[in-house]
Amino acid sequence: MAAFDQLMSGFAVALTGKSLLYCFIGCLWGTVVGVLPGFGPLAGMTLLLPLTFGLDPATGIIMLAGIFYGAMYGGSTTSILVRIPGEAASVITCIDGYEMARRGRAGPALMIAAVGSFIGGTVSVLGLMLVTPPLARVMVSIGQPVEVALMLMALGVVIFVSAGPPLKTAAMIVLGLAVGTVGLDHLTGVPRFTFGNLGLADGLSFTALAIGLFGLSEIFLNLEKSEAVKAIRPKLRELIPRSSDLRQSAPAIARGSIIGFVFGIIPGVSHVTSTFVSYAVEKRLSRRPETFGKGAIAGVAGPETANNAVTGTAMIPLLALGIPSIPATAILLSALTIHGVQPGPLLITQHPDVFWGLVASMYVGNAVLLILNLPLVGIFVNLLRIPYPWLVPAILVISMVGVYSVNLKAADIWIMVLSGGVGYLLRKFGYEMAPLLLALVLGDRLEANFRLALLMSGGSYATFADSAALIVIAAALCLVLILQAFAWTFGYRKSVADQAERSS
């Protein structure tokens, strides 16, 4: 009952005119970046991150979360109509979604993808709402050693599940942690790598680095491609699915919701993994597996539901532990931190408006997206006609103003531009930026907790292997490994994920 009351208080936050407006802006922008090939939730969130600084924390996070799950909706549109995944989690939808579109059934494919996304997203928020508060209560009592172990485990898992070569992924994680040490040492106040520059005392601007490494490098990579896009254009009246479509899709949507929610636990690329698993499960359970690849609607319904069902789960580690498991939630962590809100076990008690406002806004946002995506699909498809060179100046101007507005320092623009160039080169040679970003976000806390744990234990490393830490880590690791093994068994392959990641 208490949870219900708190959810109602969350709706009181989420249903204010301001929250609704920014939720709508987030969902709309998320759909746009999901539709536009070469963008994704990450670039979309980093580009609008600075806009949240003038907002209160709850409204800011509501808008950013809207971009995150909005992109999952938008990604399916281009997969189905153009056979180009708008973002990584929609790669698998290209197979049957586009086949349906080629056969004149783009409308039902879009409709089922939107409905599945809505249901998956809603189930996921329900799970987030039910799991996070009790998990946070348990995690309040954990000490620094467990937190260090959890963070190391998350980063370790990323090395093995990431699309890039493990060696390069590990190098990016270490580089991210190292860059995170720039600035004042949190425990002693000793300046590190600041070269007497007071502007570096707080470290390198995360916003500038994130926009450079993801946004700007993405622009550079996209500028190298020149493709004419030919989209199949469905009419509004063609959206209505047949009753047989509904019969085939309903169980796929139900399974996709569960798969997405469960697989959201895997750090790194859960949004991609879950779609591959869902597709494989649907194919195996189908009475007519030969139709997969030839326009099977279950091949659209399952994965599109799964990638949206991930969004809520992916927020659980962030909101209950303060540990982002995927890059998109790292951006949310950064936004919350900038607003003076520390995600973690105490978030729900210290900032209930943020947590419950976010949960409630996700219900609202999913409904907004359903309404937004179906009638406006024609407009979103038209976005693909905008020549990319027209978008570049606009994105650059927004990024530069946004980066500057965080700290009012022109040096941050330099950091953005330089990290954009570095990110571009690294990505050209197969290095992933997501692990770097995750490490960058976690670096500070990892080091501070590591040293505090040693300090409090009198310098004994055994503190990292006490029973509580071991149980938590072993359980978490087993769960992740079982899920990953399950994903591999069902055909999830790194080579495919590699393509998917590069498209995100």
Added chain:
Amino acid sequence: MAADAKLDVNARGDGSGALPVPARVGEMLVALALLAAGGFFIWQSAGLPFGDLHRPGPGFFPSVLGSALGVLATAVLIRAWRGAAEVETIHLGHRNVLAVLAASIAAAVGFERLGAYATLGTLAGVLLLVLARLSLWRAALVASLGMVAVWAIFKVLLGVQLPPGPF
């Protein structure tokens, strides 16, 4: 998968000016850069209190991370040297990429000196000329309208004070 064309980060457009670089050489250069970064962290943290293994000081983490980065970069270097690159060539120096990079650097230089609106307006105008191939007056018009939008959104709506510059 049709996405392949889109996902080919090495795609070379006609007249793009991009030069093929042997992937192996490029891999080695990137690994050397990472090695240098690792060395930099070790070198710079040498002046910081290291503490010891049981009571790590401010220099401990950067030293360990610098060393780890060095080891990983060396492993990548050896792998590349042995010819284990995934592709044969990587195309670098695409004209549009260089144009945007140069324009962005110029904007970073001029942002405070010339003022945000003048700098960003020029940046947008130049990129519309170079990338979108608009005529001069259309590029100027679009860039000017863009700056009005920036002023309205950031200054009026969000209250962000951008450097006015000498103008």
